[in-house]
Amino acid sequence: MTLLHPFRAWRPRAGLEARVAAPPYDVLNSDEARRMADGNPDSFLRVSKAEINIEPSVPATDERVYTTARALFDRFRHDGILTRDESPGYYIYRLTMNGCEQTGIAGVASVAAYLEGRIKKHEFTRPDKENDRTRLSDVLDAHSGPVFLTHRHDPAIKTATESWIQTHAPYCDFRADDQIRHALWRVDDPEVIETLSAAFKRLPAMYIADGHHRAAAASRIHLARRDQDPSPDAPHGFFLAVTFPDTQVRILDYNRVVTDLNGLDEASFLDRIAALPRVTLAPASQPVKPGSRHEFGMYLKDRWFRIKVALEPELEADPVRCLDVTILQERILEPLLGIRDPRKDTRIDFVGGIRGLEALKQRVDSGEMAVAFSMHPTALNELMRVADAGHVMPPKSTWFEPKLRDGLLIQTL
Template sequence: MAIIKPFKAIRPAKDKVSFVASKSYQSYSRRELNCQLSYNPFSFLHIINPGYKYSKSVSGQERFQLVHNRYLEFLEEDIFLKDGNPCLYLYQVENEHFSCCGLFCGTSVAEYQNNTIKKHEDTIQRREKLFADYLNTVKFNAEPVLMTYADDNNIGEIIATEKESEPEYRFTTTDSVCHTLWVISDTNTIHSLQTAFKAIAALYIADGHHRSASSNLLAKKLQEANQSHTGKEPYNFFMSYLIPESEIHIFEFNRMIKDLNGLTKQAFLVRLDAVFRITNRGATLYKPTKKHHFSMYLDGEFYSLYLRKKVFDFTDALSALDTQILYKTVLEPILGIHDLRKDKRIRYGHGKHNVIKMKDEIDKGTFTVGFGLVPTNISEIKAIADAGLVMPPKSTYIEPKLRSGLTIYEL
């Protein structure tokens, strides 16, 4: 079963919420970041970039402590307010092309440990420890883990009813996304949602593997240090955003490679021919349309690559994944790329216009060859997670990308 926990969220004052909520720090260009920090004193970016106040670059424990200090200042100045009772928070994100609605709640570290909360990505221990140390110092969690669950009529009906009430927040950000948040404070409704989620067999992490792993690491550390540990302490849970499978959007990452690993174009195509049926599609932009079908851009031309049925064995869910197929048939054996995270000869791209960007990068000589894939689907993600397997890096680009600072979970 899936446990969801209401919590007393720290939230922006209603008149300041549109100024507080921020995109992830990494998504801002340097110019955008400086603009936000210079002209928006309410931005959550001031908390996670605390050195700006002193025109100083800070890192490590010094930064963590200053983040905590900036957070306290936002509370002292009533930019942030704390709910008096534990609540669940219904949050909808929508624009012209996209809509999803889900719950901010606490999810259980114990369920992460027993695999009721399922993973499909590897995490890096150094990053786990770094973020666990960060959480231990700042004492709050402002970036929820995005999880998905099988569509459920009972949950859907409760959510639909709640959406008929007046929201706490409704605002539109400069990227034309409308954000709406309802506070679910009624104890009967909370109990109904908790009961409905108990019928959900598993939650699947879509985005936030390092955040959940770090929360788990911190919980173990604090449990060992707490002789009066009960299992009900805030550190036994971490903030998540749960949406049904039908509302998650998954996009692909393309792969761009700097060279052909010493091969000529002709020799490279001959090597590919052993594994794929190859068709030259000319200079017109071309994208693959189905599984085990890839596009390639090389020397000013697009090619379609269809996997030959009898040359590659599907032994499990991972082996049937297109990112794994491309790795095992092309990137590793032909192009000599063994470490998909660290090899500097490969770069990944995503986005609506990424085929054009990939073509431009190759045409100007930054890269030599590029590969396009169809998006991984939710069934593949679940099959990988259920089998305890791990996807290759950059197998999925998942939306929604959540704003920071809308609801904060105190540890």
């Protein structure tokens, strides 16, 4: 089974890419999306977060939101804002952030491979978000935001990709408002397409880095539609994806902030941490950005601390319990702060590493939060180890940067 296939993409008309392209739907709330799309009728946020076109009192899951999304998607196509390629192809997608490049291949991934576990997941989905993306894709009759995949480095994919980039100019190349550069090439040569398809067939697995809800929504649409069209080539059997080699993918830290100390004063809280077995606590003169696994920074009452944990060998062998997010949860967040389910508990929040340590300090200094924890980033091989074992990671274990943009490539069903 080939994990990734070529397809006929809808994409912005030449010169409109920067106007159409939008951040992923789930990194902005509705108010932020309204501000970003203000004055730009061609922003794909008007489709992916269509509630911004309606008065704010209307819930984001109201049926009018989905019908508005479809009407605007139809307008984009009718007015030529989006055009469709005449033949199937792959697309090379290069992201550049702070001078670092990562180059992936965009295509449509196999839902069957996802259901069979060759496209592997590492986290649970939230029913409300999964329902929303399923409804949107069903109404649009399209997958409009790519799933971010990664695969173990493959020389054939690398050679084909680099050769194409060296001999062809990108059809679009722009810097977004967050200063991330997006460049895309269309691969339409039949021999190169076949080379890539054969390489994707040989890969033992791909891994979802970001986009679990989109992948789950695609599988639900496939299962709902396959009785009407059981063909193995039916469009509903695939979902839009970009896959990057594991040697290029960057995971940032995903930090934690908690509203209160669960009835403890600062001194008692510090004493309890210091008394934990195999845990060392020491004051730090500077903000703590952990430099290795099992090390944490903590900001409490104008002071930074460094926490180190010497993990037991039997836990180090467990792919989930050896994760730093698990260690913090099991040693401090649950037993000392009473955070039993970080997925649902409103006393905890999560801050992507892209915002820096200053964002943690500000939230505590403002009085909004009582304590903040800085984390060492989860490693990609840790993610793969969890997925290969068929397990899932704790919530908010990974923060991937840079993000793919919605609206640059669209797959219709």
